[in-house]
Amino acid sequence: MNTKYDLIVIGSGALGTFHAYHALQNGLSVALIEKDKQPVSATVRNFGQVVPSGMDTKWQNYGRESLKVYNDIQNKFDISVRNNGSIYLASNQEEVQLIEELSIINKNNGYESHLLTKEQCLDKYPGLRADYVHAGLFFPEEVTVEPRVMISRLLQFLTSEKGLQYYPNTKVVRCEAWGDNEVEVETAGGAIFKGAKVLLCCGSEFKTLYPDVFANSDLEVTKLQMLQTRPQPGYELKGSILTGLSIRRYEAFYECPSFDAIKAKENADSFEKKWGVHILFKQAADGSMIIGDSHEYADAANIDDLGFDLRTDVDEFMIDEAKKIFNLPTYEIQNRWFGMYSQCKENDIFQHTVDNNIHIVTGIGGKGMTGSAGFSKENIKQLFNLS
Template sequence: MTSVDLVVVGAGVVGLAHAWHAARRGLSVAVVERDEHAVGASVRNFGHGCFTAQDGVAFEYAMAAREEWLKLAAEAGFWLRESGTVVVARHEDELAVLEEFQDVREIQLTDDLPVAGLKGAHLPLDIRVNPREAVHAIARLLAGRGVAFHWSTNVLTVEPGLVRTSRGEITCRAAVVAVGHDVDRFFPGLAERHEVLRCELRMLRVAHGGVVDPAVLTGFSMLRYDAFNRCPSTEKVRERLAHDHPELVEAGLNLMFTQLPDGSLTIGDTHHYGRTVEPHRPEHLDELVLTETARLLGVPSLHVLERWRGIYASAPEPFLTAAPAPLTRAVSVTSGIGMTTALGLAPAVLDDLLQEL
């Protein structure tokens, strides 16, 4: 039987964030992950630290997380770009949002655009990482510093002071369950009370010949990031896009892309919500995304290299941090911004949890 101070269930970015901060506080930590390495939402996203467009407590977590990402990239040796984000205005109402956004955040309007548009806003604090390598590099760093990883191991029950797994029991002083949308597998009543759903997003990787250093957001993105809601003109953008592109707005399109180190672009993404995600999705939604992205890039068509779907937790509140049992916390980022905020959220969770010890 293994004994540690803290067991973390889940080796995605939320779980690793808690392991990182706990280890830095001198706690002994074990991470239990059902797969042989992280394969969920933490490796299926844009790799975009979209700090500037968050609002409220999410903005606080995001800005704290930014500093941690820089530390981790330096210590773990993974690729990170501090190239920011360009939000492109392709319509006068979108330009009005960007002009209003200058009163919300310290940004600069720019004519230096990597795509076609009237004007853009550069958000200099945002970052990019390669999500296909970053979480794995963090796990290796933590393992090298004494965090015990139990890969390919299912957690059966989480009880105060004890985590039962498919490979044996681990005694602990405290536990953090960071399994994203699968929180309902462990604590179904808690998930129901917090109205946790699964959000399926569809993404693609396409070939591209040029260099686009910043992440690129569009008017569709303005409808999905909370800080833009402070801008009065955002509602005009919403109304126009709903009129001109009803199917894309209904599908929750966030038309954006980021570039991977090999030059290809990660593009997307559409969203579909439900307690259970159905396996079949219509191809025409991907075709619409490809068409809109090609128009954004000013090219006739795009060559698809990969397609995939991600699934993350969604709920009315952006974060679920609950105590289903003594010395236990269930933690999910329920707003699709886990990469952006988890490293800032984890210290607040640990502060609260360790008060019980």
């Protein structure tokens, strides 16, 4: 190819595509290369909850920037953003204490949240069980998206409106620096792409292109199970619903003064601990309810150890726990699936530079849908020394 791009991005999931978006916003020329017809991994297999509230202070800031990006794009092009807020439902007094402490932290951070009484929660969320909820913490700025719709429409927006050069069904087999200011990328079809910089955001191609770096990384893979009910007749549940087990798991609550003492009391041998279960609800655009999820872990090099089966005991446990929280019109399940994402054991994201102009960025973990848009804005500025 005769074109030399300012940036070549490999991997069109949320992390790669939002890097492409911010590069384009800064006037750079961008080629985005995707090995599949469309993204098929972590970006399209999650809840579609954009919840900065669940993150530590550093990533909450990225998430809050992401909210601005999502809303700005939505105002120009429908990418399925729904502004309907998030709530954490406390099921006992320990969890009430944690949400009260988090509300103080958020006040100090300038992030809007509202404590709701039991009665206010019951009034706001139909079907919520009175014998479960004690109080809630509501975040009005947070949004939901339909993951598969969002990434597809975002790519459509960037190609039709922003000048992105997008190459799906294109497998990269070589990525090599030429001199001080050029990188050459070769595809399985023999095409050559040239760019000033390459950003590699795809775990599988990271493993293929740089096996030694991959083998020495601290990446691990998480497998999550999720379920989808049939559409709920005549029923609407707005926003992201996070419950007591989420309060006991999400990083934001680690900063609460009482968190360590409350966690120390938990039964380390419980089923929810063994399988990393916390119960989430989100109603999809078709009226169905997404319920989950669970967490199993393996080193990235041993991803096959996680298998490809769905554990019926995990699904049954999640359904039983969900029924303790909401009386839905139906719990008939129409779809079950698992997703996988990579994360770092010691760091919050994996970043590595090869030959000055080849940058590997992956392992964003469960923060991808919420944090990618904000993180990539800052990262593009750093990579290109932009003000």
